[in-house]
Amino acid sequence: MAEIQWPEPISSDAQHITIMMTIGKYSFGTGDRFAHQGKHQLTALIKASERYNIDFVPVWNKSNREHQIVGTEPADTRIAADEAVKALGYDKPYFVDADHINMNNVDRFIDSSDFFTIDVADYIGKPADEASISEFVTNNLKYAGNLTIPGIARPFKVDHSLIETLAKKYLFATREAGRIYRHIAGKKGAGNFVTEVSMDEVDSPQTPIEMFFILNGLAQEKVPVQTIAPKFTGRFNKGVEYVGDIVQFEKEFHEYLLVIDFAVKEFGLPDGLKLSIHSGSDKFSIYPIMGRLIRKYDKGIHIKTAGTTWLEENIGLAMADDKALELAKRIAIAALDRMEELCKPYATVIDINPAKLPDAAQIMGWSGTRYARTLRHNPQDELYNPDFRQLIHVSYKIAAELGDEYYSALKRNSDVIGLHVEENLLERHIARLLA
DSSP states (O other), X not given: OOOEEOOOOSSTTXXXXXXXXXXXXXXXXXXXXXXXXXXXXXXXHHHHHHHHTOOEEEEEEEEHHHHHHHTOOHHHHHHHHHHHHHHHTOOSOOEEEEEEEOTTTGGGGTTTOSEEEEEOGGGTTOOOOHHHHHHHHHHHGGGOEEEOOTTOSSOEEEOHHHHHHHHHHHHHHHHHHHHHHHHHHHHHOTTXXXXXXXXXXXXXXXXXXXXXXXXXXXXXXXXXEEEEEOOOSSBXXXXXOOBSOHHHHHHHHHHHHHHHHHHXXXXXXXXXXXXXXXXXXXXXXXXXXXXXXXXXXXXXXXXXXXXXXXXXXXXXXXXXXXXXXXXXXXXXXXXXXXXXHHHGGGGGGOOOOGGGSOOHXXXXXXXXXXXXXXXXXXXXXXXXXXXXXXXXXXXXXXXHHHTHHHHHHHHHTHHHHHHHHHHXXXXXXXXXXXX
């Protein structure tokens, strides 16, 4: 691929780095727990590209945790993506994401991935050494006072104390991102992969001014970050609607875009640097906000919708035939008995009220339509149950334990399931973003 230069930095001491492989403006993380829906996911993105005359770049993502639960390897994700691309004759860029990796597990993804989500959430709050903190503060004192970001009405008040506090909170994390990035580059070669930095799985959101200094730290580490996933205000629970202050989210998202735009020029970061929305599945209330703002400022976005595919598989099984419905019911009933175990790995991103869940007898009495309506994310449907949806979201471990029985059901009912996978990604997600 042709070499793409980062823009010339404004600051005389900003880094100037060269990258080669780049992600497009609009990209979707089309994860797939069981690696059977690649063609249907890709079909949805192809249809979206034709409808809106915009290229939507597919990024198949699957985390180390998901591989461990399902019993798969990163190579399986690559194989599934390549097979989908070949089957549909797709000739545009696509990627396979090593999702939420760190130094402990990155090596198993090296050969099969060309997109790496470097997760440094666990390193936030761990202080770097005093000399590094002091150097960071000294280098950034030029921003002390009222820091004005073009497009943001209010200036950010910055002083020595704030810079030092942010250095103690984030410098270790950005240096860890640099360490992991250099490890990957040493294995794959710099410029042969896309880098995302993630810090979303924490309790408190990062403010826009914190984002500014985080990007400063990444630039100092010469990390060619192309997408960054902060913790936004509000709850991004798995597979259900956004919970939080919509007005505050819009203000925050707007300021993030402008801070990133300023940081790209100030620190010489990649020109296409964009926000990444993790657990982006089903956040219908904020999709129009994000879509309007990225179009207003001509910015890109990356949205991860991985868990939604497994839910659509479940819905498709319920709607297919009696045998497939019985399988879906068995998974749901087993999930009721194993709820604590299944929820534990996702405790920070789900909120289930057990009192609002159906019991086993109720589930057994459901028709396929009733099951699907209870699970499908349609807030206007009186049968929709977000607590049940979240429980099924984390119950894919049970399906994995069924082994060939589950995989055979996916193959046997591929056409029915595929319609649900396509409709969900195209109509409920992309259409809302571009409404």
